[in-house]
Amino acid sequence: MENELALVDWSRAQFALTALYHWLFVPLTLGLTFIVAIMETIYVKTGDVWWKNTTKFWMGLLAINFAIGLATGIIMEFEFGTNWSNYSWIVGDIFGAPLAIEGLMAFFMESTFFAVMFFGWDKVSKGMHLTSTWLVALGSNLSALWILVANGWMQHPVGMKFNPDTARNEMENFWEVLFNPNGVSKFLHTISSGYVLASLFVIGISAWYLLKKREVLFAKRSIIVAASFGFLTSLFLLVSGDTSAYNVAQNQPMKLAAMEGLYHGEGKAGIVALGVLKPEEEILKDPKNPFYFDIEIPNALSFLAHHSTSAYVPGINDMVYGNDEHGIESVASKMQKGKLAVQALTDYKKFKKEGKDEKAQTALKTFEKYQHVMGYGYLKEPRDAVPDVPIVFYSFHIMVSLGTWFLLLFIVVLYFSMINEIENKRLLLILTVLTLPMGYVAQEAGWIVAEVGRQPWAIQDMLPVGMATSNISTTSVQITFWLFAVLFTALLLAEIKIMLKQIKIGPEGGH
Amino acid sequence: MFDISLYSFQVYWWFIVSLLGALFVFMTFVQGGQTLLYTLGKTEDERSLIIGSLGRKWELTFTTLVMFGGAIFAAFPLFYAVSFGGAYYVWMAILFAFIIQAVSYEYRRKPDNVYGERFYETLLFINGSLGIFLIGVALGTLYTGGNFIVNEMNLSKWTQHSYGLEALLHPFNLAFGFMLFFVSRIGASLYLYNNLNNQEVASRLFKTLKINTILFLPFFLYVLFYMLLKDTYIYDSTSKVVTVESMKLLHTLLDNPLLLVLLIMSIFVFLYSIFIALFQKNQKAIWYYGFSVITIVTILLFIVGIEHTIFYPSLSNMQSSLHIENASGSYYTLSVMSVVSLLVPVVVGYIFMVWRSMDKTKITIEEIKSDHHHY
Numbered sequence: 001m002e003n004e005l006a007l008v009d010w011s012r013a014q015f016a017l018t019a020l021y022h023w024l025f026v027p028l029t030l031g032l033t034f035i036v037a038i039m040e041t042i043y044v045k046t047g048d049v050w051w052k053n054t055t056k057f058w059m060g061l062l063a064i065n066f067a068i069g070l071a072t073g074i075i076m077e078f079e080f081g082t083n084w085s086n087y088s089w090i091v092g093d094i095f096g097a098p099l100a101i102e103g104l105m106a107f108f109m110e111s112t113f114f115a116v117m118f119f120g121w122d123k124v125s126k127g128m129h130l131t132s133t134w135l136v137a138l139g140s141n142l143s144a145l146w147i148l149v150a151n152g153w154m155q156h157p158v159g160m161k162f163n164p165d166t167a168r169n170e171m172e173n174f175w176e177v178l179f180n181p182n183g184v185s186k187f188l189h190t191i192s193s194g195y196v197l198a199s200l201f202v203i204g205i206s207a208w209y210l211l212k213k214r215e216v217l218f219a220k221r222s223i224i225v226a227a228s229f230g231f232l233t234s235l236f237l238l239v240s241g242d243t244s245a246y247n248v249a250q251n252q253p254m255k256l257a258a259m260e261g262l263y264h265g266e267g268k269a270g271i272v273a274l275g276v277l278k279p280e281e282e283i284l285k286d287p288k289n290p291f292y293f294d295i296e297i298p299n300a301l302s303f304l305a306h307h308s309t310s311a312y313v314p315g316i317n318d319m320v321y322g323n324d325e326h327g328i329e330s331v332a333s334k335m336q337k338g339k340l341a342v343q344a345l346t347d348y349k350k351f352k353k354e355g356k357d358e359k360a361q362t363a364l365k366t367f368e369k370y371q372h373v374m375g376y377g378y379l380k381e382p383r384d385a386v387p388d389v390p391i392v393f394y395s396f397h398i399m400v401s402l403g404t405w406f407l408l409l410f411i412v413v414l415y416f417s418m419i420n421e422i423e424n425k426r427l428l429l430i431l432t433v434l435t436l437p438m439g440y441v442a443q444e445a446g447w448i449v450a451e452v453g454r455q456p457w458a459i460q461d462m463l464p465v466g467m468a469t470s471n472i473s474t475t476s477v478q479i480t481f482w483l484f485a486v487l488f489t490a491l492l493l494a495e496i497k498i499m500l501k502q503i504k505i506g507p508e509g510g511h
Numbered sequence: 512m513f514d515i516s517l518y519s520f521q522v523y524w525w526f527i528v529s530l531l532g533a534l535f536v537f538m539t540f541v542q543g544g545q546t547l548l549y550t551l552g553k554t555e556d557e558r559s560l561i562i563g564s565l566g567r568k569w570e571l572t573f574t575t576l577v578m579f580g581g582a583i584f585a586a587f588p589l590f591y592a593v594s595f596g597g598a599y600y601v602w603m604a605i606l607f608a609f610i611i612q613a614v615s616y617e618y619r620r621k622p623d624n625v626y627g628e629r630f631y632e633t634l635l636f637i638n639g640s641l642g643i644f645l646i647g648v649a650l651g652t653l654y655t656g657g658n659f660i661v662n663e664m665n666l667s668k669w670t671q672h673s674y675g676l677e678a679l680l681h682p683f684n685l686a687f688g689f690m691l692f693f694v695s696r697i698g699a700s701l702y703l704y705n706n707l708n709n710q711e712v713a714s715r716l717f718k719t720l721k722i723n724t725i726l727f728l729p730f731f732l733y734v735l736f737y738m739l740l741k742d743t744y745i746y747d748s749t750s751k752v753v754t755v756e757s758m759k760l761l762h763t764l765l766d767n768p769l770l771l772v773l774l775i776m777s778i779f780v781f782l783y784s785i786f787i788a789l790f791q792k793n794q795k796a797i798w799y800y801g802f803s804v805i806t807i808v809t810i811l812l813f814i815v816g817i818e819h820t821i822f823y824p825s826l827s828n829m830q831s832s833l834h835i836e837n838a839s840g841s842y843y844t845l846s847v848m849s850v851v852s853l854l855v856p857v858v859v860g861y862i863f864m865v866w867r868s869m870d871k872t873k874i875t876i877e878e879i880k881s882d883h884h885h886y
Contacts, residue, residue: 063617070570071613074577075606078595081584082603085596086666092588093840100585101851103578108858111570112865119567119882124868132865163841167664168588170841349663470596471668480603487607491614494625501623 010477011083011469014484016451018075021488023447024440025069025495030144030191031198031233032062033137037130038225044130054218055133056121057507058202061499063118068495072488083477087458087468094160094171095150098178102146110139144194145187152183154459155450156251162371164348164364169462182247186450189240192233193446196406197439199230203413204436205503207429215506216423224417231410237403242304248453249305249313252460254385255453257316258392260301263287265315265323271300274397277390287317316389320382331382338377341370375462384464387455395448402442409435520845521835524586525816526809527852531579532650533808536691537801538572540698541565545612545639547699548632551715556876558632559620559886563879564706565699566616566886567869571862573613585848589838590823593667594652597659598675601649608642611635616886643695647688648678653815654738655681656824661831670827683737686730693727694804701788701797708873717789724785738811739764744821746834753821753829763814770810777806 036058043051077099081088088096116124116132124132153159159176160169171177203226206219249256256262261277262269264287275294277283283290299309306313314328322330344367351360379385413432416422422429454460458468544551544565552558584591595602611634618624619631657678658671671677678684700720704713743759746752756762764771784799816822816835823838825831839845 064621067614067617070573071610074573074609074613077577077580077584078602078606081580081591081595082599082606083596085592088584088588088592088596089665089667092584092591093844096581096585096588096591096840097844097848097851100578100581100848103574103581104851104854104858107574107577108571108862111574112862114570115567115869116865120869123872128868166841167666171844171847174843174847345664353663470592470599471666472596472599472674473672476599476674480599483607487610490626491610494614494618497623497625498618498621501621505622 006474007472007477008466008469010474010481012465014083014477014481015076015079017481017484017488018072018079019447019451020444021492022069022072022076023443024492025065025072026144027190027194027197027443028065028201029062029069029140030194031196031229032058032065032201033133033140034195035198035202035226035229036062037133037137038229040130040133042225044126053507054222057218058222059118061201061205061502064495064499064502066114068491071491075484083470083472084458084468085470087463090168090463090468091154091157091160091459092168094153094157094169094177097171097174098146098150098153102143106139106143106146108139109135110143113139141191144191148187148190149178149180149183151450152180152186153177154457155186155454156180156182156247157459157462162374164345164367165352167345167349169459182251185240185243185247189237189244190446192237192240193403193443195233196230196237196403197443199226199233199410200406200436200439202226203230203410204433204439207432208503209506210423211426211429211433218507220417220420220422223413223422227410227414227417230406231414234403234407234410238407241400241403245304246307252454253314254316254319255387255392255449256305257314257319258387258389258453259396259449261290261389261393262301262313262315263290263317265313265318265326267302267312268299268310269301269305269313270296270298271304272296272397275393277393280389287315316386320386331376331379331385334373334376335379335382337370338373338375338379340377341367341374342377344370345374373461375457375459375464375467378464378467379456384456387453392449392453395445395452399442399445399449402438402445406435406439406442515846517839517842517845518836520842520849521839522817523849524582524839524845525822525835526813527855528579528582528586529809529812529816530805531575531582532812533805535572535575535579536694536808537698537804538568538575539643539691539695540702540797541569541572542612542639542643543692543695543697543699544703545635546692547696547719548635550719551703551712553711553715556880557709557712559879560707560709560712560874560876561703562616562619562635562886563882564703564874568702569612569616573609576609586840586845587833587835587838588840589661589665589667590833593659593661593833593838594649594657594823597667597669598649598652598657598678599669600673601645601675601678605642605645605649608638608645612638612642619886639695640692644688644692647691648684649675650691650812651681651684651687651734652678653812653822654687654741654743655683656744656826656832658827659825659831660828661825661833667831683734686733686737690727690730690734693723693730696723697727697785698797698800698804701784701800704788705794705797706870706874708875720785720789735811738815743815744824744829744832745819746821746832746836748819751837753832759818759820760814763818763820766818767814770814773806774810777803777810781807 036055039051039055043055113132113135116129117136120129120132158180159171159173161172163170203223206222209215209219260272261275263283273295275291278290278292301313302311303309305311312326314326318328320331322328322333344363347363348360348367351363409432412428416425416428456464458465544561548558548561552561615631615634619628659667659669661667697720700716704716739761740758742755742757744753745756745759780799781803784796784803787793788796821832821834823833
């Protein structure tokens with residue numbers, strides 16, 4: 001049992017490590033590919049070589065980032081097999097398809113046109129080169145679409161049916177999987193967050209040039225392009241964030257409750273704009289007051305979750321212990337039914353093998369009755385259904401606060417750029433430079449909300465992470481975890497140093 | 512509209528997986544070139560030229576490998592779960608070898624790259640040698656098997672605590688690994704001969720081509736004859752009970768003369784490609800090489816999955832062995848994926864088009880030096 005726990009924890013740690021590192025690089029690629037495509041379009045439209053050189057500079061930084069993003073990405077796909085082999089079988093029939101389509105539709109497009117984008121300036125026509133740059137942007141965003149379709153499906157499984165004979169879930173409707181509202185809103189929210197980060201990256205570096213009083217024209221023009229892009233995509237980020245939270249409320253109410261530190265459900269629930277959580281033991285004694293201090297926006301959570309200011313939003317305790325008044329079943333009850341489903345499936349397989357068809361059919365009926373809560377049958381304690389609340393709560397609030405700050409910053413930077421005063425606003429430029437690392441913090445915080453918030457589920461309500469791991473020794477995973485940690489850190493160090501050096505060198509020629 | 516059986520989809524997808532595996536083997540000329548960097552490039556400029564040429568293709572090789580994995584995951588998820596989740600150390604070592612490739616091209620010549628140029632070149636060598644060798648070992652286990660069991664819920668477990676490293680003890684797997692290593696270097700020689708405009712490097716290529724062909728052939732012949740003549744697991748189409756048949760893969764070829772003829776023809780084309788490069792100085796040899804390698808590898812991978820052959824034998828429990836019927840995705844998923852696979856010709860088409868326009872003029876040292884974004 002202890003060993004099982006250690007295995008799942010190390011497997012989670014390894015996957016989290018890979019995902020967190022991967023996520024340091026991907027959002028920038030998602031956005032920067034578009035920004036360089038816009039800059040190159042200006043070059044092709046105006047014929048001004050200055051824009052070509054500007055495009056090339058940002059492209060150079062993109063390449064440094066792209067390589068390490070690719071390196072960490074390949075591991076994620078294969079880790080589903082190496083560390084989550086039970087998962088790979090139980091849902092591979094559904095989950096594998098988006099990954100394969102991602103490879104075919106997105107990766108090949110990216111990798112083929114990437115070569116033209118970087119090495120084809122003098123080998124293909126201007127139009128062909130510009131098309132290639134846009135196709136790289138499209139390819140990287142298409143890649144995000146398919147991976148987030150897969151991820152969205154894990155958080156809200158649709159379009160499938162459990163097959164007791166093969167003991168796995170099988171796809172029944174591809175379109176439901178593709179247009180899963182959870183996946184679509186995740187995709188839109190994620191790519192727009194990438195655009196925002198890329199905008200922060202461009203204006204942050206440009207602001208540094210202005211502070212150093214070098215590359216002034218280059219910096220000012222880059223800021224205008226990036227701040228405009230950042231402003232528009234920030235608005236989109238806000239809207240898609242709202243849709244995303246609405247979907248979470250509908251499909252993952254436990255995650256929403258953790259995001260808001262809501263232990264005791266209520267109508268007219270407010271959003272905690274700022275708050276400090278008490279330790280869990282204290283909260284359990286008085287779940288109505290989980291904060292040492294908090295600033296709340298009244299009714300906002302009810303509106304966010306159900307588009308009604310008076311709607312009831314269940315709290316963590318309502319879901320763990322049940323709430324008859326609101327028809328919420330307790331986790332303990334679901335666990336009991338889940339265990340019946342697990343046993344019925346075992347019986348079904350056994351009777352079928354022995355040729356006892358009648359008994360097999362009876363077991364199958366029991367299974368079908370309770371299979372919707374089968375995942376709960378693998379939990380040990382009712383509170384296992386609750387994610388780590390402080391991590392989810394603080395990550396969510398950091399993400400939202402920073403997102404709001406980014407929008408304000410884009411507005412101010414854009415305004416001063418438009419009136420050609422930006423280079424004189426030293427404090428604003430310093431703030432802009434300091435905001436760049438905050439963009440990465442917001443990205444990681446968002447990912448933590450999404451992934452820690454859905455624990456303990458690998459597939460929501462269906463498959464807990466403990467059941468999804470490979471049957472390998474904990475030591476094996478520990479070894480690879482540390483190897484990955486050392487390698488990724490070493491590569492990250494190199495990436496940062498190279499990037500900083502390239503920024504110091506600055507755009508070559510023409511400025 | 513069309514009444515296609517589940518078995519037909521399974522065979523189709525086994526073919527697609529085999530083809531992707533074969534495309535990957537062809538594309539490993541990139542890795543082969545990485546291992547020849549110091550053999551072919553004697554000056555800094557020459558090495559940059561070679562890296563510059565390989566660097567325009569490395570992503571396609573990488574993508575083909577990812578696609579190979581993705582197709583297995585989607586079409587044969589039980590194999591994905593059993594092999595990746597069991598032969599853990601081998602797959603992890605392969606992953607490490609590929610992570611280091613991606614950054615090495617980009618970071619090698621960049622100022623302030625922390626570890627120095629030689630460090631990244633060493634990483635490229637590790638990727639080209641150990642990475643390819645281990646992929647060969649992993650592919651070898653399709654013929655020699657793995658130590659796993661699959662329970663009634665189709666959940667799998669590896670029975671050896673070496674988690675896949677035991678595959679290194681089987682001579683066939685080792686030979687498979689060495690075979691891939693040497694063929695990647697043959698491919699590299701032919702590719703660089705085609706892609707570069709540099710007399711010094713070209714003059715060294717011929718020696719490399721000769722040596723690697725001589726080293727490749729014994730491993731290839733051993734692998735070919737061993738797999739065709741060995742006892743192979745098969746399964747009954749109705750009861751699915753696994754038994755053994757002597758020389759099964761040879762029988763499959765004899766039962767499918769088209770495959771046999773294609774295989775023999777492709778082996779001759781392969782030898783012909785080397786011949787015309789060495790003795791006729793024909794720079795188009797890479798295309799003959801590409802056709803032959805893709806055909807040979809596709810056939811050798813394809814025959815291990817068809818005609819009720821076990822494509823992943825279990826050494827721990829024969830009845831746990833995997834075949835295309837018990838390891839595959841559902842009918843619905845395979846049919847959806849088959850529709851998606853119709854995009855393959857489009858993808859191949861634009862890759863070909865782009866490749867042609869990028870490679871119509873051969874790369875020179877001057878071009879590499881003047882390139883803003885060179886590796």
